[in-house]
């Protein structure tokens with residue numbers, strides 16, 4: 504409130520953002536954060552779940568492995584060579600997983616016949632990432648660092664999604680070999696990193712290594728179904744449960760945690776101050792940030808959870824996982840963001856209120872102030888996007904797609920209201936909203952949006 508514009512945000516990844524800082528006020532804020540003894544982590548983000556180390560249901564405590572990966576990344580000098588958005592997730596499983604968080608490298612603990620193992624995958628969330636191998640913690644760390652080295656070789660704009668099939672194959676086959684205890688240096692001028700020999704999966708490759716007479720590249724399998732769809736991972740690992748919403752009450756054996764979310768990830772700082780004061784009166788020991796724009800209040804009794812939940816609801820926070828606001832992604836838009844062309848959050852509030860009965864789990868609605876699409880880079884069933892023509896509607900696409908129809912920005916909620924009214928009237932018994940929209944078709948939906 505002193506240094507920014509009084510708006511605080513928690514992102515979909517569970518990061519805290521303080522809005523409206525100037526260069527000078529950011530410096531003052533940084534000094535105050537330091538004075539409070541808050542450790543602000545720098546370097547490549549190696550993220551762990553919000554209940555890491557305190558959830559009796561987690562498969563493995565991910566903190567030690569995450570710490571070793573951070574140290575290995577530093578030791579390898581990779582931080583300065585990687586783009587700021589390159590990230591690693593180390594997920595120990597349990598009640599609150601990191602399944603929805605995308606990462607360049609993700610390590611997920613699994614029960615396997617060999618005991619606890621780590622499934623290593625790249626470039627995506629738990630559903631979309633490409634699985635490479637299921638290995639022990641040391642090998643998982645080594646594959647992670649090797650993958651990040653390959654990304655660094657491609658430059659600061661690169662991600663693991665840019666790695667070639669051959670590079671992924673070499674990472675996937677890492678555990679088939681006896682990896683060297685110390686990773687060899689990679690020449691920054693050498694381009695793609697490839698296998699130099701079957702006993703050294705990562706290392707310098709002289710251009711001449713590919714000439715006739717050399718042994719062919721080993722064929723190393725990548726099993727696209729491993730760890731993704733099959734229900735069983737390499738090594739006999741058992742499939743993890745579907746992810747749970749961070750909103751609700753969590754039993755942590757002996758004490759409880761309460762999860763709430765910020766509507767559209769944003770709240771006036773004063774509301775957060777009021778809630779934090781209330782929580783400290785209930786003797787909460789810690790507030791953790793969580794993916795899904797959420798906060799977790801730890802060390803509460805069941806009755807304190809219920810009371811704090813009621814206070815949070817009264818302050819405008821999201822306290823139910825079924826709240827329609829959790830189905831809508833809305834960036835700050837106008838007036839908070841200079842690039843915004845529509846008042847995203849006001850539109851989202853109106854739609855959430857008027858269409859509350861229709862927001863089942865199948866429907867994703869994205870409201871974006873401009874084509875950048877910060878709040879939801881992927882496709883959504885319906886996207887409203889602001890541009891010079893007003894509020895455009897994109898059906899089953901991203902904010903970057905060409906809108907199928909327009910309304911004035913101030914009137915966009917009414918257009919979506921028309922679509923939702925048609926769904927309400929025409930939906931078959933048992934049909935999801937997404938299925939009904941698909942039946943109405945993109946042209947029909949655009950017509951409903953434009954209709955006055």
Ligand code: SF4
Pocket residue numbers: 834835836837840841842843844871872873874875876877878
């Ligand atoms: S999508 Fe556009 S309007 Fe929204 S926060 Fe990003 S830059 Fe700003």
